[in-house]
Amino acid sequence: MESLQTTKQRFGIIGNDVHLNRALEKAVRVAPTDISVLVTGESGVGKESIPKIIHSLSHRKHAKYIAVNCGAIPEGTIDSELFGHEKGAFTGATSTRKGYFEVTDGGTIFLDEVGELPLTTQVRLLRVLENGEFIKVGSSEVQKTNVRIVAATNLNMQEAIAKEKFREDLYYRLSTIEIPLPPLRDRNEDIHLLFRKFASEFAQKYRMPTVRLDENAIKLLTNYRFPGNIRQLRNIAEQISVVEEDRLITAQNIVQYLPNYNNNLPAVIGGSSKNDFSTERDIMYKILFDMRSDINDLKKLTLDLMKTGDIEKVEEKNHQLIEKIYADQEEKKHAIEVLKIPQNASPEKNYDFIETIEEDESLSLQDKEVEMIKKSLEKNNNKRKLAAKELGISERTLYRKIKQYDL
Numbered sequence: 088m089e090s091l092q093t094t095k096q097r098f099g100i101i102g103n104d105v106h107l108n109r110a111l112e113k114a115v116r117v118a119p120t121d122i123s124v125l126v127t128g129e130s131g132v133g134k135e136s137i138p139k140i141i142h143s144l145s146h147r148k149h150a151k152y153i154a155v156n157c158g159a160i161p162e163g164t165i166d167s168e169l170f171g172h173e174k175g176a177f178t179g180a181t182s183t184r185k186g187y188f189e190v191t192d193g194g195t196i197f198l199d200e201v202g203e204l205p206l207t208t209q210v211r212l213l214r215v216l217e218n219g220e221f222i223k224v225g226s227s228e229v230q231k232t233n234v235r236i237v238a239a240t241n242l243n244m245q246e247a248i249a250k251e252k253f254r255e256d257l258y259y260r261l262s263t264i265e266i267p268l269p270p271l272r273d274r275n276e277d278i279h280l281l282f283r284k285f286a287s288e289f290a291q292k293y294r295m296p297t298v299r300l301d302e303n304a305i306k307l308l309t310n311y312r313f314p315g316n317i318r319q320l321r322n323i324a325e326q327i328s329v330v331e332e333d334r335l336i337t338a339q340n341i342v343q344y345l346p347n348y349n350n351n352l353p354a355v356i357g358g359s360s361k362n363d364f365s366t367e368r369d370i371m372y373k374i375l376f377d378m379r380s381d382i383n384d385l386k387k388l389t390l391d392l393m394k395t396g397d398i399e400k401v402e403e404k405n406h407q408l409i410e411k412i413y414a415d416q417e418e419k420k421h422a423i424e425v426l427k428i429p430q431n432a433s434p435e436k437n438y439d440f441i442e443t444i445e446e447d448e449s450l451s452l453q454d455k456e457v458e459m460i461k462k463s464l465e466k467n468n469n470k471r472k473l474a475a476k477e478l479g480i481s482e483r484t485l486y487r488k489i490k491q492y493d494l
Contacts, residue, residue: 089115089144091108091111091112091115094111094114094115094140094144095111097143098136098139098140098143100133100136101277101280101281101284102274102277102280102281103276103277103280104269104273104274104276104277106267106268106269106273106274107268107269107274107277110137110266110267110268110269111140113264113266114137114140114141114144114266115140115144117141117264118140118141118142118143118144118145119144119145119146120145121145121235122263122264123216123235123236123237123238123260123261123262123263123264124137124138124141124236124237124238124261124262124263124264124265124266125201125237125238125239125240125258125261125262125263125264125265125266126138126237126238126239126240126265126266126267126268127239127240127241127244127265127266127267127268128239128241128267128268128269128270129241129270129316130241130315130316130318130472130473130476131271131315131316131317131318131319132268132269132270132271132316132317133268133316133317134199134239134241134268135154135197135199135239137237137239137266137268138152138154138195138197138237138239139152141195141235141237142194142195142197142235142237145195145235147193147194147195147235150191150193150194150195151190151191151193151194151195152191152194152195152196152197153187153190153191153194153195153196153197154196154197154199155168155169155187155196155197155198155199156199156200157198157199157200157201157203157204158199158200158203158472158475158481158482158483159200159482159483159486160483161483161486162205162483165204165205165208166207166208166211166224167180167184167186167224168186168187169186169187169188169208169211169212170186170188170189170211170221170222170223170224171183171184171185171186171188171189171223171224172184172186172223172224172225172226173223173224173225173226174225175225176223176224176225176226177224177225180224180225183223186221186223188215188221188232188234189221189230189232191232191234192232192233192234193233193234194234194235195234195235195236195237196234196235196236196237197237197238197239198212198236198237198238198239199238199239200239200240200241200472200482201238201239201240201261202240202241202242202244202247202252202253203481203482203483204253206252206254209253209254209257210254212257213254213256213257213260215232215234215236216236216257216260216261217260219231219232219233219234220232236261238261241476244258244262270313270316271313271316271317271319271320272311272312272313275309275310276309278308278309278313278320279300279305279308279309281317281320281321282300282308282320282323282324285320285321285324285325286298286299286324286327286328289324289325289328289329290328293328293329295328296334297328297334298324298327298328298331298334298335298336299334299335299336300335300336300341301335301336301337301338303337303338304336304337304338304340304341306338307338307341307342307345308341308345311345311348315467315470315473322468323341323344323345326344327340327341327344346466456488456492457492457494459478460474460478460485460488460489460492460494461494463477463478464494471485471486471489
């Protein structure tokens with residue numbers, strides 16, 4: 088069995104953190120088997136290194152290795168990409184095509200961002216894991232494949248299962264062995280080592296002297312939380328290597344490259360709730376739109392009664408609506424307290440504002456969505472995966488919105 092140090096040197100892995108070492112040891116031990124592996128960890132921690140190690144140290148190392156980013160493939164074509172399709176299976180299918188599972192027969196397939204797979208595709212994947220069988224899109228013929236599956240995700244899988252976005256049976260088949268990778272903020276002693284490695288690489292790439300950090304800069308860098316993890320650190324090293332003229336970097340120099348350094352507080356991992364509002368305007372919009380929704384529901388009930396005369400059915404719907412309104416009361420009371428709006432405020436004083444919201448509702452919502460997407464992309468240096476996570480949507484949805492609004 089290959090030693091841990093040899094593995095690090097072979098795959099260019101830097102660091103001595105105990106959790107990182109544990110993850111690498113598990114990868115080396117499981118490699119000779121055909122067990123399915125699930126690599127977990129935040130975006131940017133280097134999850135793509137683990138499947139390469141597993142494949143290279145397995146008996147499949149001379150066969151094909153394919154990495155598939157499940158979050159980057161549109162939902163309408165993901166089944167065709169993975170399992171192939173027959174000629175004429177759908178519009179544009181002018182010829183028969185082999186999918187990744189057929190092409191990689193005998194090798195290893197790495198499914199990155201597996202948590203983004205549609206539920207229908209998850210069913211197909213489960214069948215491959217259980218008995219090695221799959222069916223091409225537009226075909227009825229069952230085919231066999233012998234592939235080793237290594238998957239990765241930055242999602243909290245238990246939450247995804249609870250929200251019915253990921254199948255529980257598929258999760259347990261994928262995570263026969265689970266290998267968690269630690270975030271960079273938990274590997275403080277490795278941060279400077281990684282920076283030196285990246286600085287050396289960029290010095291060779293751009294043919295310039297290697298940048299170095301002074302003592303204060305090292306302390307500042309190691310205390311930063313790095314929400315983008317290793318990927319963010321690499322980007323910072325590249326920017327400093329190219330932009331800074333002085334090759335000795337001080338804390339004053341480096342702080343310019345650390346976003347929100349003064350607000351460097353622990354971040355909530357896993358995205359924000361749909362009911363969280365960052366501004367007073369968001370809270371006001373929520374109150375007004377909920378009120379309008381309740382009024383529209385009441386209008387529908389009145390129309391149903393006038394058209395059908397079915398009093399029992401309308402009473403049942405009315406009871407459900409009342410329960411819904413009561414359930415929303417606590418949230419609205421909290422919003423009013425945040426805004427410090429008097430509960431006995433005269434409705435006439437707010438009439439003009441409410442009327443404006445109703446007239447321009449579709450336009451204002453679209454403008455707000457575009458504004459939020461632009462801000463998130465700018466904040467995350469146009470990294471769609473990070474922006475999608477911050478916005479609480481899938482990368483595919485964000486890509487569609489970018490095309491829709493021509494951003």
